[in-house]
Every structure is written in structure tokens, then in C-alpha cells.
Amino acid sequence: MLKPNKDIHKVLISTSSLILGEYESEKTSIQLSFPTNNVNNLRLGENPYSRTYMVITFKNEPDDGAIFLRNLSIYGxxxxxxxxxxxxxxxxxxxMLETHGIHRLPTIESNFNEKIQLPQYNFSPRADLNIPLNLEHFKLIEPLLIDDVVSDEFFRMIIAAGKFYNRALRIFPNEPELAYLDLITCGEIISNFNEEKYTGSQLYDEDLLNNFIKISEIDGGDRIVRDLKKRLYQVKRKFVFSLSELLNNNFFNLSEVKEGIAxxxxxENINNLLKSAYDLRSQYVHAGAEFGVYITPFSDHNNEVLMATPRGFDEKVNKILSKSPTFCGLERIIRFCLLRLIHKNGVEIHDDLN
Structure with missing residues (x-):
């Protein structure tokens, strides 16, 4: 009777922030896990080593008769x-701590985080939505995991985009360029969801639309235009339009920038910032421009837009950088878009997302 239950699975997770409380439903339990040795006790408080550990317990049917047991760590x-x-x-x-009736040994590791003062890591709730850092609020988003409130397509999109979002937060202190690229990738996944909604005027500029009209007037022109449109993916325009469309007035009114400082x-600048962010991604991928120092915000400013004048690149890259959002700026855009998509698709999170 004291052996692990094959239906019950436990996974250990952590965050640099200070999360309080607990959460329990019929399908999920989230409980804090406290350190017991003196070394970890000395790390209490907001500092580069601070971590809050949690054990998540959930139910899953056993793999009776299966040759290989499923690795349920993906639920973590x-x-x-x-x-x-x-x-x-x-x-x-x-x-995993426990799965399929077997005790497991998790990997407990955490890196020194010198960016602990930034909003993505510190002990304060985020300014937009101001959701308290208490586990009881997990009830807001749990329906995505346990209820059939969204389509399989939407769930896969959120999981894919959210994976890049969270990874960006994890790696930013040590790999700022790669973290920035992960946020861009997250935005691309968002922009490809329901891509049929985009109109011609949103995907193509005026010159291109006029050229399509001229081509369609010749023999077989309509077929040529259709073929051209299939080849013109317009990824950047989709990226800019889809993200800017998801941002409402509350997003612009609830910045974490220290007022009057940065x-x-x-x-007025959102479209240009998004265009430049995408161009910056291209410059890194194709030309290897290392821009991490510039997109890193000042911890005492939380600036969302660059404050320093870029140096050391060619004129083109310097110009793109000068018009790009910082990591904090791009991260806030991406998170708000993810939350608004979830809110608008059947899982109500917060009135400010209406």
C-alpha cells in the first residue's frame, strides 16, 4: 500500500521568482518544496541564486501492457x-520524482542569474495584468491542460509558441541573442495561426498589389498571380500585423518602464519596433551580428526601447538596432499576445485582455 501509485505522477519544477501558496484540483496539485540544508537557506531572498521549488502531482492512466513506458516529463x-x-x-x-509506480531522481541545477532585478526574474508581479505570484491563480490557465475548451490545433500552437517563450526567459541571462531569436520564433508561430485571415492589403505593399493587377490583365495572368502569392510567404508582414493586432490599449498603458526615465x-512606434526586431533576427542568422549587449535593458530602467547608440556594426545594422525593442520590450509584447490569444479562445484570464 505504501508503494507509488502507477496512476500518480510527480515532477519537480522551479523558478527564480518567489511564488507562494498552493493549488489543488481534481486533476492537479502544486505544492511548494522547501530546502532543508543551510547552504540553500542562505540563498533566501531576491538574489542571483534564489529559486522557488514546486512539486506538481497529476493523474495519468497507466501504460498497462506497453513495451515501453511513456516519458511523462513532457508534462513538466x-x-x-x-x-x-x-x-x-x-x-x-x-x-520526474515519481512516475509509473517508480521513484525517479530529478536533476536539480540552477545557474547564477545576474539579471534577477529584471521583471522576468524578480519577486514582483508583472505590471500588465498584475497577477499575484500565488499558485492559487493557476486555476486561470489550468483548463488548457484538463478541459476540452480549445481545439487540438490551438493547443499545439500555444504549446509550441510557449515553449520558445519560456526558453527565452531561461537562457537570456547567458545567451541574449538566442533568447531574442526564441521570442521572434514564438511570434512567428503566433502569426501563422489562422493565417487565412490576412487580406491582400495587409500582406502586400501598394506597389506589389499594383503589379498583381497588371499581371492579371495578361493572358493567364490570374494563374501567374496565384503562383506568385504562394511563393511570397510575407513572413515579416504577418509577424508585424498579427502581433500589433493583438495588443490593446491596456498593453500600452501598463508598461514596466520607470516613468520619465526610459x-x-x-x-506610434509599435510597427517600426516589430519590423526592426524581425530584421535584427535576420541580421544575426545571416550575418552573425552579435547584438546582445544592446538589447539587454538597464536593470534600473527596464527600458523597452534602446537607449544607447549602437556602435561597431555597419550602418545598416546600426540603424536596425537603434529602432529595435530591448529583450524586455519584445518579451512583454510576446507574453501579452499569448495571453490575449488564450483569453479570446475560451480560457478567460483577465478583463484587461478583452
Whole structure:
């Protein structure tokens, strides 16, 4: 009777932020896990070593008769993804503690985080939505995991996009360029969801639309135009349009930038910032431009837009950088878009997402 239950699975996760409380439903339990040795006790408080550990317990049918037991650690990734989106903090999956009636040994590791003062890592709730850092609020997003409230297609999209979002938060302190690229990838996944909604005027500029009209007037022109449109993916335009469309007035009114000190995102600069962010990704991928120092915000400013003048690149890259959002700016855009998509598709999170 004291052996692990084959239906019950436990996974250990952690975050650099301070999460309080607990959560329990019929399908899920999230409880804090406290350190017992003196070394870890000395790390209490907001500092580069601080971690809050949690054990998530969930039910899953046993693999009776299966040759290979399923690795359910992926559920730890799911929980980390949704917790990260909900609270706007980084979460790390350390692995299973108990699964399929077997005790497991997780990997407990955490890196020194010198960016602990930034909103994605510190002990304060995020300014937009201001969801308290208490596990009881997991009820807001749990329906994505346990209820059939969204389509399989939407669930796969959120899982894929959210994975890149949370990974960006985890790796930013040590790999700022790669973290920035992960946020761009997350935005691309969002922009490809329901891509049939885009109109011609949104995907193509005026010159291209006029050329399509001229081509369609010749013999077989309609077929040529259809073929051209299939080849013109217009990824950047989809990226800019889809993300800017998901941002409402509340996003622009609830910045984490310290008022009067640093520039922030607004309705006037959002499209140019998104265009530049995508161009910056291309410059890194194709030309190897290492821009991490510039997109890293000042911890005492939380600036969403660059404050320093770029140096050391060619004129083109310097110009792109000068018009790009910082990691904090792009991260806030991506998280708000993820939350608004979830909110608009049947899982109500917060009135500010209406």
C-alpha cells in the first residue's frame, strides 16, 4: 500500500521568482518544496541564486501492457510553459520524482542569474495584468491542460509558441541573442495561426498589389498571380500585423518602464519596433551580428526601447538596432499576445485582455 501509485505522477519544477501558496484540483496539485540544508537557506531572498521549488502531482492512466513506458516529463514542460505565460516568469523542469509506480531522481541545477532585478526574474508581479505570484491563480490557465475548451490545433500552437517563450526567459541571462531569436520564433508561430485571415492589403505593399493587377490583365495572368502569392510567404508582414493586432490599449498603458526615465513602447512606434526586431533576427542568422549587449535593458530602467547608440556594426545594422525593442520590450509584447490569444479562445484570464 505504501508503494507509488502507477496512476500518480510527480515532477519537480522551479523558478527564480518567489511564488507562494498552493493549488489543488481534481486533476492537479502544486505544492511548494522547501530546502532543508543551510547552504540553500542562505540563498533566501531576491538574489542571483534564489529559486522557488514546486512539486506538481497529476493523474495519468497507466501504460498497462506497453513495451515501453511513456516519458511523462513532457508534462513538466507543459506546466512550466503555462506557468511562465501566466506569471511572466521563467520556469525550469527538473524532471520526474515519481512516475509509473517508480521513484525517479530529478536533476536539480540552477545557474547564477545576474539579471534577477529584471521583471522576468524578480519577486514582483508583472505590471500588465498584475497577477499575484500565488499558485492559487493557476486555476486561470489550468483548463488548457484538463478541459476540452480549445481545439487540438490551438493547443499545439500555444504549446509550441510557449515553449520558445519560456526558453527565452531561461537562457537570456547567458545567451541574449538566442533568447531574442526564441521570442521572434514564438511570434512567428503566433502569426501563422489562422493565417487565412490576412487580406491582400495587409500582406502586400501598394506597389506589389499594383503589379498583381497588371499581371492579371495578361493572358493567364490570374494563374501567374496565384503562383506568385504562394511563393511570397510575407513572413515579416504577418509577424508585424498579427502581433500589433493583438495588443490593446491596456498593453500600452501598463508598461514596466520607470516613468520619465526610459523610452517605452507606444502605439506610434509599435510597427517600426516589430519590423526592426524581425530584421535584427535576420541580421544575426545571416550575418552573425552579435547584438546582445544592446538589447539587454538597464536593470534600473527596464527600458523597452534602446537607449544607447549602437556602435561597431555597419550602418545598416546600426540603424536596425537603434529602432529595435530591448529583450524586455519584445518579451512583454510576446507574453501579452499569448495571453490575449488564450483569453479570446475560451480560457478567460483577465478583463484587461478583452
Amino acid at each position: 514542460d507543459y506546466f512550466c510553459t503555462f506557468l511562465s505565460i501566466l506569471y511572466g516568469k521563467e520556469f525550469n523542469n527538473h524532471g 523610452p517605452q513602447i507606444n502605439k
